[in-house]
Amino acid sequence: MSPVFLAQVVDLLSALVLLLGFGLLAQRRIYALLHLFAWQGLFLAANTAIVAYGAGVRHLYFSALLTLVMKVALIPYILHVLIQRMKIERDVETMVNVPLTLLIGIALVVLSYNVMSPIQEFSTLMTRSTLAIALATVMLGLLMMITRRHAVAQVIGFLAMENGLFFAATSATYGMPMVVELGVALDILIAALIFGVFFFQIRTTFESLDLSKMARLKEDVGE
Amino acid sequence: MMLTGLLIAPVVTAVPLAFYGHRRFAPYVNMAGSAAAFLFSVGLAWQVFDQGPIQTSGGSFFVDAFNVFLAVLTAFVSMTTAAFSRPYMAHEFKQGRVGPRRMRLYHAMFQLFIFAMLLALLTNNMGILWIAMELATLATVLLVSLYRTPESVEAAWKYFILCGVGIAQALFGTTLLYFAAERVLGEGGTTLHWTNLNAAASSLEPTILSLAFVFFLAGYGAKVGLVPLHNWLPDAHSEGPTPISAVLSGLLLNVALYAVVRCKVLVDGATGTNRAGQLMMAMGLLSLVVAAFALFLQRDVKRMFSYSSIEHMGIMAFAFGLGGKLATFAALLHMLVHSLVKSSIFFTVGHASHMHGTQQMDRIQGIIRGNPLVGWGLVVGVMAIAGLPPFGVFVSEFLILTATMREAPFLAPILLLGLAVAFAGLLRKVQPMVFGAPPAHQVPVRAAHVPVILHLVIALVLGLFIPSFLSQWFETAVSMMRW
Numbered sequence: 059m060s061p062v063f064l065a066q067v068v069d070l071l072s073a074l075v076l077l078l079g080f081g082l083l084a085q086r087r088i089y090a091l092l093h094l095f096a097w098q099g100l101f102l103a104a105n106t107a108i109v110a111y112g113a114g115v116r117h118l119y120f121s122a123l124l125t126l127v128m129k130v131a132l133i134p135y136i137l138h139v140l141i142q143r144m145k146i147e148r149d150v151e152t153m154v155n156v157p158l159t160l161l162i163g164i165a166l167v168v169l170s171y172n173v174m175s176p177i178q179e180f181s182t183l184m185t186r187s188t189l190a191i192a193l194a195t196v197m198l199g200l201l202m203m204i205t206r207r208h209a210v211a212q213v214i215g216f217l218a219m220e221n222g223l224f225f226a227a228t229s230a231t232y233g234m235p236m237v238v239e240l241g242v243a244l245d246i247l248i249a250a251l252i253f254g255v256f257f258f259q260i261r262t263t264f265e266s267l268d269l270s271k272m273a274r275l276k277e278d279v280g281e
Numbered sequence: 282m283m284l285t286g287l288l289i290a291p292v293v294t295a296v297p298l299a300f301y302g303h304r305r306f307a308p309y310v311n312m313a314g315s316a317a318a319f320l321f322s323v324g325l326a327w328q329v330f331d332q333g334p335i336q337t338s339g340g341s342f343f344v345d346a347f348n349v350f351l352a353v354l355t356a357f358v359s360m361t362t363a364a365f366s367r368p369y370m371a372h373e374f375k376q377g378r379v380g381p382r383r384m385r386l387y388h389a390m391f392q393l394f395i396f397a398m399l400l401a402l403l404t405n406n407m408g409i410l411w412i413a414m415e416l417a418t419l420a421t422v423l424l425v426s427l428y429r430t431p432e433s434v435e436a437a438w439k440y441f442i443l444c445g446v447g448i449a450q451a452l453f454g455t456t457l458l459y460f461a462a463e464r465v466l467g468e469g470g471t472t473l474h475w476t477n478l479n480a481a482a483s484s485l486e487p488t489i490l491s492l493a494f495v496f497f498l499a500g501y502g503a504k505v506g507l508v509p510l511h512n513w514l515p516d517a518h519s520e521g522p523t524p525i526s527a528v529l530s531g532l533l534l535n536v537a538l539y540a541v542v543r544c545k546v547l548v549d550g551a552t553g554t555n556r557a558g559q560l561m562m563a564m565g566l567l568s569l570v571v572a573a574f575a576l577f578l579q580r581d582v583k584r585m586f587s588y589s590s591i592e593h594m595g596i597m598a599f600a601f602g603l604g605g606k607l608a609t610f611a612a613l614l615h616m617l618v619h620s621l622v623k624s625s626i627f628f629t630v631g632h633a634s635h636m637h638g639t640q641q642m643d644r645i646q647g648i649i650r651g652n653p654l655v656g657w658g659l660v661v662g663v664m665a666i667a668g669l670p671p672f673g674v675f676v677s678e679f680l681i682l683t684a685t686m687r688e689a690p691f692l693a694p695i696l697l698l699g700l701a702v703a704f705a706g707l708l709r710k711v712q713p714m715v716f717g718a719p720p721a722h723q724v725p726v727r728a729a730h731v732p733v734i735l736h737l738v739i740a741l742v743l744g745l746f747i748p749s750f751l752s753q754w755f756e757t758a759v760s761m762m763r764w
Contacts, residue, residue, distance in 0.1 A: 176488055177457070180464065196453060200446055209438070216445050223452050230460040235470040238408030242452070245415045249445070252419060256426075256438060263431045272435040 064112035065184050071105040072188040075225065076167070079198035082218055083163055084156050088141055088210055092134055095214050099129030102221055105188075106228050112184055115232045124243055125224065133217060133250050140254050141210065146267055159205050163198055170194040185229035192229050195222030209260055209267040213253045220246055283328060284335070284342055287321035287352065288399055290314055295392035302385030303374075308367035311388050315360040318395065322356035325349055330754065336405065340474050343405035346757035347613075351539055352402050354617060355532050358624050359395045361732035362531075365628045366391070366524035368727045372635055373522065378428055387427060387522065394420040394528065398536045407473045410540055411448070411455050414504065417533055418444045425521040436516035443513040444504060451500025454544070457493035461485045461551075475543060482550025490551040497544040498560055504537035506591045507598055508568040518587035519640070523631030526583055530590040531624035535616050538594060542601050546762050561602030566692065568595025569699035576706030581640045582630050585710060586623070589666060592703050593619045599696070600681045603688055609759045611680035614747070618673030618740050619666070625736035626662040629655050632728040633714070642710060647719035652726070656715045658733040663711045665740050667704045673743035 078098040085091045103125040110118030153159075167190075174190040181189065199219025203212050224242075227234045234242075257267060264271045294314025301307055326349045329335055334345040344352075370387065373379050379387065397420055401413035418441070426437035459473055465481050466472045478485070503510035518526045541561070548557045572592035579585035593615070600612035632655045633648050634640045649656030665672035678700060685693045743751075 173492065177460075177492060180486055180489060181460070193453070196449065200449070203442060203446055212442055216442070219446070219449050223449055223456070226453055227456045227459075230456050231463050231468075234408060234456065234459060235473060237406070237470055238412070238455075238473065241409060241412035245412055245419065248419050249415075249441075252422060252441070255423065256434075256441070259426055259429060259434050260438065263429060263434045269438070272431075272438070 061112060061184065064108060065187075067108055068105060068112070068185060069187060071101050071108070072191045072225075072229075074101045075105065075221070076191050076194055076198075079195050079218060079222075080160060080163055082214060083159055083198060083202055083205070086153060088146060088208075091211060091214050092137055092141070095217060096130050096134045098218060098221055099125060099134075102225055103130060105225070106233075109185055109228055109232065113232055117236060118228065118233050120236075121224075121228070121233050121239060124239070128243060128247065129217070129221065132247075136250055136254060137210070137213070140257055144257060144261060144267075146210065153205075153207075159201065163201055166197040166201060167194040170197055181230065183229070183232065185232070188229040189226065192222055192226035195219075195225055198222070207268060207270045209257060209269055212269070213250075216253075217246075217250075283321050283325040284337065284344065284403065287318055287325055287356070288396065288403065290318040290321060291392040291396035291399065295389045295396070298392060299385055299389035302388035303381035307384070307388050308363070308370065311391065312360070312363040312367065314392060315356070315363040315395065318399070319353075319356040319360045322349075322353045326353050330750070336476060340405055340471055340476065341409075342403050343474070343476050344403060345761060346754050347542075347761060348402045348539065350613070350754060350758065351535060351616070352399060354535070354620055355395065355398050355402065358531050358620060358736075359391075359528060361735060362524050362527050362624060362628075363391070365527070365631070365729045365732045366522075368729050369523060369631055369635070372726060379522075383427055387424060390420050390424050391524070391528075394424075394533075398532055401536050402539060405474045405476055406470075407455055407458060407475060407478070407543075410543070411452055414451070414501070414537065414540060415448050417536070418448065418504075421517075421521070421525060421529065421533070424525045425517050427522055427525075428520075430520075433520040436513075436520035440513045440517035443510075447500050447503025447510060449500070450496045450503075451540075454493045454496030454500060457489055457496065458544075458547070461489040461493065475547070478547050479550065482547050483553075485547070485551040487552040490548045491556065494544060494548040494557045494560070498541060498557075498564070501537050501540040501544070502564060502598075505534055505541060505594050505598065506568070507564045507595065508571045508591065511568065511572075511591050514591060515584045515587040518590065519581055519583035523583070523627055523634070526587070526631075527624040527627035530587060530627060531620040534590060534594050535620055538597055538601070538616070541598070542762070545601065549762075555602075555604055558602040558604050561598045562689075562692070563602075565595045565597070565599030565602055566695055566699070568592065569599065570695065570702075573699045573703035573706060576703060576710070579710070580642055582634065582642050582645060582710075582714070583627070583640055585642070585707075586626055586630060589703065589707065590619075590623055592699065593623070593666070595699075596678065596681060596696075600684070603681075603684060604762070605684060605688060606756075606759055607680055608684035608688070609762055610755050611677045611684065613755045613758055614673065614743070615677035615681070618677060618743055621736040622662055622665045622672070622674060622740050625733045625740075626659065626666060628729065628733050628736075629659040629662060632726055633659065635726045636723050637720070638722060638724070642714060644720070644722070645714045647717045647723065648715045650717075651719045651723050652728060654730045654733075655728050658730070658737065659711065660715050661737050662733070663707055665737065665744075667707050668700060671741065671744045673740045676744050676747075
């Protein structure tokens with residue numbers, strides 16, 4: 059396959075990752091959210107594998123496999139089991155102003171392109187054009203964590219942000235050194251387990267995973 | 282050998298504690314493990330003092346005057362905190378606030394947390410530094426929610442989510458750093474080694490490094506608690522068990538600031554300017570002023586002292602940002618004395634809140650009559666942290682102020698304002714708690730006095746004179762930074 063064609067496939071998959079980032083922002087249903095997240099992981103893994111093939115970087119195949127196992131299988135599975143066991147699949151979030159959130163998302167994408175364009179000039183890799191998309195994916199995950207009020211949605215925002223970070227490492231440098239990548243994966247796995255523990259703690263103390271009930275810790279202004 | 286021992290001691294201690302952490306002997310195991318780590322850290326410091334910076338054969342670990350002093354401090358405070366935690370947690374256990382399972386979790390995670398901080402300090406790899414910082418968050422997040430009250434669960438969730446957001450920015454910064462470094466040093470595991478990056482700093486692309494620093498500062502700065510990324514800190518530091526508050530405020534903030542400074546050295550090397558420092562100065566001053574005014578609004582005693590930590594981290598970030606021999610020296614000294622004094626304050630506050638069964642300041646009165654050592658410990662601690670002579674904090678703040686007058690005189694009034702407001706705020710709040718008649722609901726508790734006295738005596742000695750080995754040590758650390 060010609061390098062130009064591969065680069066175009068990489069661009070296409072990156073665009074899909076970004077699109078799913080927007081999908082996550084707007085989706086209200088918990089299961090659908092989980093599926094979108096798994097799809098994002100799948101496109102990310104495919105993207106990584108193609109970069110590995112196109113650039114001939116052997117260790118990226120391993121990274122792709124790691125993503126596939128962690129982000130498409132293991133973590134969605136853990137979350138799925140938790141959702142089922144805690145019977146929260148019927149929770150539908152009340153979300154305020156989805157169009158506005160999406161507009162802010164678009165602004166963040168533009169911002170990411172602005173920030174990364176001087177940096178991209180230093181790159182000679184086949185993935186140079188996707189660096190801005192990676193930052194945009196991180197930013198969308200961040201936005202999701204801020205705007206969402208449901209614990210599961212915030213966690214998926216966190217994980218989507220991590221997808222963006224992994225994506226950034228692939229597009230900037232064909233992946234971080236192996237030690238670092240494995241350590242990061244381990245941290246994410248521990249984080250996912252702790253999130254699970256938290257779901258139970260939040261459920262038992264607040265009777266719901268809707269975090270708008272959490273408002274005890276505020277500054278007492280005006281004594 | 283010392284290095285291996287230092288890193289392995291907490292892990293080895295954590296294993297039995299995970300299984301027997303609820304037993305009567307567990308606090309002693311905890312103390313012994315921390316004491317062993319402290320001995321190893323002193324041995325390591327001796328090596329560094331004797332032979333200069335040490336780098337392990339693969340280059341994975343790098344110990345110089347800057348991080349070894351923080352490692353000794355970390356091991357020391359964790360040792361005294363373990364001693365304080367014994368009567369404190371025994372009280373919580375007796376009151377039924379924590380059951381056996383949570384005692385096991387508490388003890389094991391305490392040691393794991395110490396390990397994560399030591400790893401962050403001693404590693405040479407900027408990627409591992411990130412992993413260790415995240416590990417430190419993960420180890421403490423379940424400790425913040427240890428009591429399972431709605432407040433503590435909320436605090437822990439906020440801590441987890443906001444620090445997660447923050448730390449993600451730092452990982453993006455690390456990616457950018459690797460991107461810049463790969464063009465100079467080539468691909469591979471050693472490219473992210475701080476020593477290699479530092480040697481090649483002048484040839485790293487300044488545009489990329491400047492952007493990377495913004496992400497580093499946002500990421501690690503959130504963990505330092507710099508305003509406007511400080512939202513999680515007062516909650517996390519006030520809702521968890523007090524020994525954890527002491528190590529979070531006294532140690533973890535230092536480690537996060539250490540990470541920022543390491544990044545700053547690289548960025549300064551690449552850009553040849555002090556733009557990174559200016560960013561730190563701005564955030565530092567903002568933190569100082571915002572936190573100083575926030576002190577007045579607090580009702581929860583631990584929350585108030587968490588704001589005081591933000592204030593002091595602001596001062597340190599400002600001083601490191603200012604750069605120059607004097608300010609950097611003062612910042613290092615401030616890290617040391619703040620850590621000692623703040624943890625001792627948390628020790629006394631922990632006992633005081635046990636005596637009154639609450640952390641609400643308006644229900645805490647007459648501590649001195651109830652328990653003179655705890656009461657006077659708090660008074661002396663607050664005097665020290667507010668920057669009164671003859672304590673160490675006074676010396677470091679005075680040096681920072683002198684450096685500011687010389688380098689950036691127009692910022693000195695803001696610095697003075699922040700310090701004065703914080704001083705007034707602390708004094709106003711603490712006075713009614715310690716003096717006066719004890720209320721009816723006050724009960725006596727068994728307190729650990731030795732850690733408090735030890736910390737305050739060291740802070741006092743450092744205010745009167747700085748031993749020559751320490752000043753020599755700081756000067757070596759100062760000379761490694763550039764500006």
